[in-house]
Amino acid sequence: MSAEPAASLLEARGLTRRFQGLIAVNDVSFSLRSGEILGLIGPNGAGKTTLVSLISGTLLPDAGALVFDGRRIERLAPFRRAHLGIGRTFQVMKPFPGLSVLENVTVGALFGKDGGERNRARARERARAMLDLTGLAPRLAQRADALGGPDRKRLELAKALAMQPKLLLLDEVMAGLNPVEVDEVVALIKKIREGGVSILVIEHVIKAIRSLSDRVLVLHHGQKIAEGEPASVFRDPRVVEAYLGKRRA
Amino acid sequence: MSSRWGVPLLGAALLGAVPWIGDETMMQFGIYLLLVAALAQAWNILGGFTGYASFGNSTFYGLGVYGTAIAMAQFDLPFWVGLVLGAILAMLCALLIGLPILRLRGPYFAIATLGLNAALSALVANLDIAGRNIGLILPLTRHDVLFYEGLLALLLAATLAVAWISSSRFGMGLIAIREDEDAAAVMGVDTTLYKIAALVLSSLFSALAGGIYAYYVTFIDPASAFDPKLNVQMVIMAVFGGPGTVLGPVVGAFILYSIYQALASSISTAAALFYGVVIILAVIFMPKGLVDLGWGLRRMGPRYLLETVRQYRL
Numbered sequence: 001m002s003a004e005p006a007a008s009l010l011e012a013r014g015l016t017r018r019f020q021g022l023i024a025v026n027d028v029s030f031s032l033r034s035g036e037i038l039g040l041i042g043p044n045g046a047g048k049t050t051l052v053s054l055i056s057g058t059l060l061p062d063a064g065a066l067v068f069d070g071r072r073i074e075r076l077a078p079f080r081r082a083h084l085g086i087g088r089t090f091q092v093m094k095p096f097p098g099l100s101v102l103e104n105v106t107v108g109a110l111f112g113k114d115g116g117e118r119n120r121a122r123a124r125e126r127a128r129a130m131l132d133l134t135g136l137a138p139r140l141a142q143r144a145d146a147l148g149g150p151d152r153k154r155l156e157l158a159k160a161l162a163m164q165p166k167l168l169l170l171d172e173v174m175a176g177l178n179p180v181e182v183d184e185v186v187a188l189i190k191k192i193r194e195g196g197v198s199i200l201v202i203e204h205v206i207k208a209i210r211s212l213s214d215r216v217l218v219l220h221h222g223q224k225i226a227e228g229e230p231a232s233v234f235r236d237p238r239v240v241e242a243y244l245g246k247r248r249a
Numbered sequence: 250m251s252s253r254w255g256v257p258l259l260g261a262a263l264l265g266a267v268p269w270i271g272d273e274t275m276m277q278f279g280i281y282l283l284l285v286a287a288l289a290q291a292w293n294i295l296g297g298f299t300g301y302a303s304f305g306n307s308t309f310y311g312l313g314v315y316g317t318a319i320a321m322a323q324f325d326l327p328f329w330v331g332l333v334l335g336a337i338l339a340m341l342c343a344l345l346i347g348l349p350i351l352r353l354r355g356p357y358f359a360i361a362t363l364g365l366n367a368a369l370s371a372l373v374a375n376l377d378i379a380g381r382n383i384g385l386i387l388p389l390t391r392h393d394v395l396f397y398e399g400l401l402a403l404l405l406a407a408t409l410a411v412a413w414i415s416s417s418r419f420g421m422g423l424i425a426i427r428e429d430e431d432a433a434a435v436m437g438v439d440t441t442l443y444k445i446a447a448l449v450l451s452s453l454f455s456a457l458a459g460g461i462y463a464y465y466v467t468f469i470d471p472a473s474a475f476d477p478k479l480n481v482q483m484v485i486m487a488v489f490g491g492p493g494t495v496l497g498p499v500v501g502a503f504i505l506y507s508i509y510q511a512l513a514s515s516i517s518t519a520a521a522l523f524y525g526v527v528i529i530l531a532v533i534f535m536p537k538g539l540v541d542l543g544w545g546l547r548r549m550g551p552r553y554l555l556e557t558v559r560q561y562r563l
Contacts, residue, residue: 056435082437090435096428107425110418111437118418163436 008067009034009167009198010055015064015074017050024050026222027064032167037189037199039213039230041206043242046219048202049091052169055200056088057081069166085113087165089156091172091202095144102140105130105158112163127162134158134188149176157185161192168192170201174208182208210234218242257408257496264401268394276393278510283400284462286502288479289486290407291454295447296484297492298420300427301351305362307480308369309339309452313459314474315379321464322385323378332460339456340449342369347445354430363477370475384470387463396465403461404499407454412495423447424493489531491538500539533558 010032017025025047032038040048053059055066057078066074073081087108096104102124109123109130110116117123131137134154139147144155153173160168170189174182186208193199203209209216209230216233218226220242226233233239267279292306316335320326326334350361374382414420422443425433434440463469490501508527512520534554535542545553 058431058435077439078431078434079437079439082435088435090432094429094432096425096432098428099424103421107421107433107438108436110421111425111433113437116418116437120416120418120421123418159432159436 042219085166108162313456343452491540
């Protein structure tokens with residue numbers, strides 16, 4: 001295994017994942033630079049969430065390699081990847097329903113990168129800080145299953161942040177938010193990046209992707225069809241076609 | 250801290266005094282009560298915290314029973330050696346079996362553990378060293394006070410272990426597994442290791458309870474050692490009291506077993522029926538157990554009952 005250039009935090013080479021006959025992710029290669037926000041877009045069913053699951057370890061690839069921070073990780077268990085510093089949110093949110101908001105986030109602080117903070121009191125401190133950051137502090141004593149949609153999105157984000165990841169995978173954290181809330185989350189994500197976290201963000205809100213991403217990766221039918229600066233990617237005829245159909249393009 | 254533990258400590262002291270203030274009947278009642286309470290607490294470690302409803306804890310109990318019985322009846326070894334042997338046997342079984350069956354979730358896990366219990370029962374019934382299906386007879390002793398205090402000590406140890414779990418990082422990991430195993434794994438919980446650790450700890454306390462009880466009853470056979478009904482009792486008592494809480498399973502065992510005994514001595518034919526009704530009502534109105542009920546009633550009064558019924562869509 002050769003040493004990777006320090007500039008690239010995550011590198012995927014030929015990642016492929018099949019579900020029975022369907023190839024959800026087909027020979028996808030890309031790299032995510034350290035400190036970068038990479039936007040991941042594509043029509044429904046393009047394989048975006050599958051790609052995030054391959055990176056977080058929820059799914060294993062059928063072929064291809066993943067290098068994170070100079071280490072091969074594509075066969076590692078999810079908890080080991082979390083310890084290395086990969087945190088994710090789930091599009092279909094996965095709160096710990098019976099626990100309070102604070103306890104939910106404390107789990108992220110107790111485990112997470114490097115196995116997390118062993119001391120429960122200090123972990124709770126860190127969790128509180130994340131709740132302040134995401135605006136959930138007023139709800140910290142509520143049960144997670146009593147939260148409304150937007151607050152659940154915030155909880156997903158707070159849980160992942162409490163892990164203190166190096167790489168944060170955000171799977172549609174803005175879906176269902178109103179424009180004001182979207183702006184808040186965009187500002188929050190920028191702030192997180194300023195703290196030194198690299199971010200992969202899946203989003204359907206194109207305006208948000210444009211303003212957030214340093215570069216954009218476009219998937220269509222499981223294949224990478226474009227990668228680059230947002231301005232040029234959104235002018236790419238293949239991308240326009242994928243989104244709007246051939247006739248319009 | 251002191252006020253929180255005052256009542257349980259007083260209760261433990263009172264329980265410890267029973268052999269000196271109670272009569273023979275009370276002792277017999279007490280020994281079985283402490284046995285099921287310790288078993289319910291042991292079940293709680295896995296079932297209550299990780300949400301894996303085990304019907305195989307009677308297997309670990311049975312291995313504890315047979316470890317002690319084989320050591321004492323076949324090899325004339327002292328009681329404590331048998332106790333340790335039984336515990337080792339049960340923990341080895343938990344370790345070996347845990348890896349494959351803890352991959353199963355929900356009802357599939359429950360069924361697999363039930364199968365394990367049946368398999369071990371059949372295995373033991375065909376082993377000469379275990380007395381085949383006739384069973385084994387242990388040396389007779391009349392030290393009921395020791396059995397009583399031994400089971401009480403075991404119950405206290407199991408409860409202390411659960412108290413530690415519920416305030417530790419380990420326990421938070423177990424609870425995260427119960428609430429959402431995939432999310433727990435992605436957040437850094439080594440789910441396989443945690444589940445196996447919980448199963449092994451649970452098997453340890455179950456086996457010790459079995460070992461003590463075997464010496465007390467002196468006659469054992471496969472049907473009584475690997476009795477699925479005993480496992481059902483553990484589940485009901487832990488769930489009635491409050492799974493995943495420190496004192497819930499103990500309170501649940503004390504209340505349910507007392508009700509059952511009171512009914513059995515007055516209206517024996519209807520006892521089982523009433524017992525069943527109590528359990529059905531409990532599951533409908535307090536699916537999270539007595540401990541949660543007490544907390545909820547204090548916080549929002551009778552509205553708690555309606556809230557839980559609505560929340561669990563019953």
